[in-house]
Amino acid sequence: MLGSKSVILKTLTEVRKQELGIYTRLPLMAHYLPTSNSLIALHIPFVNINKSLDGINAYPVNQLNLYFEYNGNYLVENGTYELLYAQGIQYAFKRLTVETAIQTPLIQSNNLPDQRKYSLFIGTRYVF
Numbered sequence: 001m002l003g004s005k006s007v008i009l010k011t012l013t014e015v016r017k018q019e020l021g022i023y024t025r026l027p028l029m030a031h032y033l034p035t036s037n038s039l040i041a042l043h044i045p046f047v048n049i050n051k052s053l054d055g056i057n058a059y060p061v062n063q064l065n066l067y068f069e070y071n072g073n074y075l076v077e078n079g080t081y082e083l084l085y086a087q088g089i090q091y092a093f094k095r096l097t098v099e100t101a102i103q104t105p106l107i108q109s110n111n112l113p114d115q116r117k118y119s120l121f122i123g124t125r126y127v128f
Contacts, residue, residue, distance in 0.1 A: 006033040040041075045127055065090040082116065083107040094128040 008031040016023045028044045030065050074081040088101025103119040 004033060004035045007031070008033075043125075063090075063092045065092070067101075070106075077106070080109045080111060081107070082109065084116075084119075086119075086121070088121070097125040098127070099123050 010028075010029045011027060014023075014025040016025075026046045028046070030042045030044075032040045034040065063084075067090065068087050069088075071084045071086070072082070073084075083106045084103050085106050086101045086103035088099055090097055090099040099121075100123075101121045103121065105116050105118075108115060
């Protein structure tokens with residue numbers, strides 16, 4: 001739970017060695033939170049493919065992914081905290097990914113004014 005007017009810059013590098021060559025992915029992700037419950041995001045993908053992979057489709061084709069993640073929030077100002085767990089499913093085909101996830105709290109502080117029961121996320125991504 002970041003406050004309003006927060007800016008987050010992040011990246012996650014992936015280097016994958018395959019039989020036909022090396023694939024490197026280095027996206028730059030920028031998130032801006034105009035208010036504490038809204039998000040504007042810009043993800044700029046950078047993909048480098050070894051010369052030996054020329055002509056090979058580097059994007060997943062008909063790939064199904066199941067994933068889980070943990071998120072935690074702590075606000076120093078009022079001492080509220082929560083630990084969240086999410087399970088999701090993604091289906092990727094060519095440059096489009098469709099995904100959905102459900103997030104539930106594992107731990108919440110008792111002094112939260114509105115206790116979270118669950119959150120449902122539905123989204124799509126397209127790689128230009």
